[in-house]
Amino acid sequence: MKRDKQLPLTETVYYILLALLEPAHGYLILQKVEELSGGQVRMAAGTLYGAIENLLKLKFIQPVPSDDSRRKVYLITDRGKEILHLDLERMKHMIQITEKTFIT
Amino acid sequence: MRRFKHFLDFEKEANWLKQMAANGYELTGKSWGYRFMKTKPENVNIKIDYRTFKKQADFVDYCTLFEDCGWKHIAGTKNSGAQYFKKIREYASEDIFSDVDSKAGRYKRLSNMYISIAMCYLPIFAALIMTNAIDAGALLNPKELYFTPGLWEKAGFEFWQAFLFETPFALIRGATWAALPIMIILFLTFGRRAEQQYKKLIR
Numbered sequence: 001m002k003r004d005k006q007l008p009l010t011e012t013v014y015y016i017l018l019a020l021l022e023p024a025h026g027y028l029i030l031q032k033v034e035e036l037s038g039g040q041v042r043m044a045a046g047t048l049y050g051a052i053e054n055l056l057k058l059k060f061i062q063p064v065p066s067d068d069s070r071r072k073v074y075l076i077t078d079r080g081k082e083i084l085h086l087d088l089e090r091m092k093h094m095i096q097i098t099e100k101t102f103i104t
Numbered sequence: 105m106r107r108f109k110h111f112l113d114f115e116k117e118a119n120w121l122k123q124m125a126a127n128g129y130e131l132t133g134k135s136w137g138y139r140f141m142k143t144k145p146e147n148v149n150i151k152i153d154y155r156t157f158k159k160q161a162d163f164v165d166y167c168t169l170f171e172d173c174g175w176k177h178i179a180g181t182k183n184s185g186a187q188y189f190k191k192i193r194e195y196a197s198e199d200i201f202s203d204v205d206s207k208a209g210r211y212k213r214l215s216n217m218y219i220s221i222a223m224c225y226l227p228i229f230a231a232l233i234m235t236n237a238i239d240a241g242a243l244l245n246p247k248e249l250y251f252t253p254g255l256w257e258k259a260g261f262e263f264w265q266a267f268l269f270e271t272p273f274a275l276i277r278g279a280t281w282a283a284l285p286i287m288i289i290l291f292l293t294f295g296r297r298a299e300q301q302y303k304k305l306i307r
Contacts, residue, residue: 012203026165027172045173046153046200049166050209070168072161 006058009087015041016051016061017076017084023064025071026052055080105129108137112297114152114210121150121188131188134179149191151175151200154210156217157182175200185217208305211298218295222288229284238281249274 009017012033019032030048033041043051052074055061060080066073076084111117121131121138125148129140157163160182167177170189174196180187189200201207232238242248247256251273252266 026169030173042197042202044197044200044202045170045175046151046210047202047206049155049169050206070164071172072165 004083004086006083007087007090009083011037012041012043012047012051013055014084014087016048016055017080020061020074020076020080023066023073023075025066025068025073027071029074105140105142106137107140112214112294113301114154118150118152122148125150131179134184134186134188135181138179149198150178151189151191152210153187153189153200154185154214154217155187156185156213170200173197173200185214204305208302211302211305215295215298215302218291218298222291222295225284225288225291229288232284238284242278243281243285246274246278249278 015033015036016029018036019029024032026045026048029052030043030045033043052061056063056074058079059077060083061074062077064073064075109120111120124131124138124140125146128143128145130143130146131138131150132141133139155166157166163182166187170177174191174193175189176192178188178190191198199207229238233240239248250256250267250270252270255263255266255270258266
């Protein structure tokens, strides 16, 4: 099977997609990513803005209407969910194979 | 107060602005040079991003995100490219970038901007040469900038009188014609230098 070109996702992209299973604006994404990663991934504003722009281009996320006129709100797309799922499967396999061969 | 300076290195630029702030000059804007306001000397953290925006709403969203993160937007507009931020909250991170790729990415955008301006000027320059609005030969041979008939055959006082009389006009002519090619070369050089900064960072 041919692997999706976008795989593997980077750690930050993975957590952003995971955070956007529910609608969120930029700063909320940062907070969620930090929380989801157990404080491991702390993104700065400029880096997050670039990442959002890139994910929009890839159509992994989309802007959704909101009441906040100053902050754009985003949500994961079906394509985004698909890639998230594929990456999960990829990591599952890595964990399985590692546990089988490395940890005895 | 207004200061004119040109940077191709965002770190050097930010350090200079920090130094200005430490001397009591706070950056209030950048259009035709840096504009400063005299205030009390302050130790600030200033960082620079490089971005242009299609819509005003995109620009507002961008500034709001930085402000939410504890970085106040102090200079730059929707189309200016360079965006200046000052750290205003204790909780804010020390930098506006948390990985090397995004830190380098701004040099790529800066480089693309310089190259695309140069590329816009190129066909204009070519068109002006083709229509003889710019005499390309005169740029290589300054003698052709002088239009007085038989000037170079004259001698003595007669020559100097005619020569000195026309020199200001020749200089203006030469400067006007040379401006476009000089700008093209300058912008291509800046674009190339910014690209090198980009490559240096991502390596």
